[in-house]
Amino acid sequence: MFFAAALGLAGLFLIFLEFFLPGIVMAVGGAVLLLASLFLVYMKAGAGPTLFYLLVLAVSLYAVMRMALWFVKRTGKKGTVYLASDQEGFQASLYPKEFIGMTGVAASDLKPSGHIWIGDHAVQALSKDGYIDKGTPIQVLGGQGSHLIVKTLSEISS
Numbered sequence: 001m002f003f004a005a006a007l008g009l010a011g012l013f014l015i016f017l018e019f020f021l022p023g024i025v026m027a028v029g030g031a032v033l034l035l036a037s038l039f040l041v042y043m044k045a046g047a048g049p050t051l052f053y054l055l056v057l058a059v060s061l062y063a064v065m066r067m068a069l070w071f072v073k074r075t076g077k078k079g080t081v082y083l084a085s086d087q088e089g090f091q092a093s094l095y096p097k098e099f100i101g102m103t104g105v106a107a108s109d110l111k112p113s114g115h116i117w118i119g120d121h122a123v124q125a126l127s128k129d130g131y132i133d134k135g136t137p138i139q140v141l142g143g144q145g146s147h148l149i150v151k152t153l154s155e156i157s158s
Contacts, residue, residue: 001044007037008057012064019068034061095143096123103153106136116140116150125150 011033018026042050104118110132116125125148138150
């Protein structure tokens with residue numbers, strides 16, 4: 001019975017560590033150890049004590065998770081893997097601004113996103129007003145993220 005309790009405590013500790021270490025290895029290891037300890041209790045003591053042990057494990061798991069979340073909130077940003085400096089205004093990818101106002105052809109169906117040809121450049125695009133068939137002439141109106149916003153030439157002239 002002592003070995004089963006030791007496995008349970010080790011599993012709870014690994015689950016606690018999962019909150020602070022990236023990846024899923026600690027959580028999977030903790031879950032395996034908790035299930036192994038539950039199995040050992042069942043094999044040694046039978047169904048009655050196993051249900052009580054399962055209840056104790058569930059309450060302990062809840063307490064460990066609450067305690068880990070409390071530690072995470074208490075530490076704030078210090079000692080974490082997150083960047084401490086402000087990243088306001090940062091954009092990972094920008095659309096090519098030199099293509100605004102240019103015309104091109106849909107290289108694929110835009111449903112509403114796809115690819116367009118502008119000259120000999122293939123660029124990601126979003127259709128402003130729904131579906132555009134492949135080969136349809138388009139005009140670039142603007143951009144959003146890494147995509148250009150386009151409309152068909154027939155929609156612009158009407």
